[in-house]
Amino acid sequence: MTYAARTPDDLTPRDQILSMSGLEFMQGILDDRIAGAPIAETLGLDLLEVEEGRVVFSGTPGFGALNPSGAVHGGWYGTLLDSALGCAAMTMVPKGSVYTTLEYKVNITRAIPQGTPVICTATVDHAGRSTCVASGVIRGRDDGRVYATGSTTCIIMKIA
Template sequence: MGNNQASPIWERQQADAMQRMRDGGGLPGLARMEQLAGKSGREILEAMMSGELPYPPMNETMNMTLLKVGDGYAVFQGIPLLQHYNPLGSVHGGWFAALLDSALGCAVQTTLPVGRSYTTAELSIKIVRPASHKTGPLRATGRLIHGGGRLATAEARIEDEQGKLYAHATTTCFVFDVSTTG
């Protein structure tokens, strides 16, 4: 298989993940606080993946999907399209950033207990290879490095199906108690 020919396996896995969410009633949107109450970070992500909770609307814009979560890791997959191009004719760095930030943040989220949440405080990205609409599916795998009471750090890599590296990143996330009073 050449550099610009994607295997249909990863494309099918992404389509299957989206179909599972939709079959479970999942639509793009925002979950209400009462839907999140009593769920750990990982349980929230698993509920999104099953369609019980809405998934982020940006997933459709960026053509990306959460495929898998575990303790301290998350895997997102995206397929770059022409709509993700910069004026120079390749995939915009913001597309890479969105895919990486999602995997990084969700890796942190998988470790959070009920009543805790996070936000990205710092994101550092290195793009080592350009992507195009011919590249095919790319996966960002995020892994927790440190999970503290106030700060968490994680690292992620974007690779193609052959294991070729496209970008890598690190993050620092601020961890906090969720306010139920708005």
């Protein structure tokens, strides 16, 4: 994905988003035809895979992701999981609708050392007309160790 010198004008207009299914939208981001989320650039997150009900992100927490005690901030885990979980939910959103996160939960199982590359895989557990539930896991890219798990409930809204 390309993030060079982006402004709010570079974000995808809502009418364009509504003209596609969520899966088409997410595939557009993956293929770099649609701008991804600016927060992904800020936190060093990359979208690697998109399919119906499943996405994969990668990331490597750098110095900017540390808390004052030198550990990777819990918000970095949370943002990576919220991004992956929400994008997995988005793949299930029909044309003319959008989603938003109602709630999400993060369980940190071990500290990610700064500079450790991780993979976050999120899958949809349930997709209905008005809600979507997804779960995900952050694993070390090289060793497969589980660093955190998470879940979300999203609301799907038809836009008139």
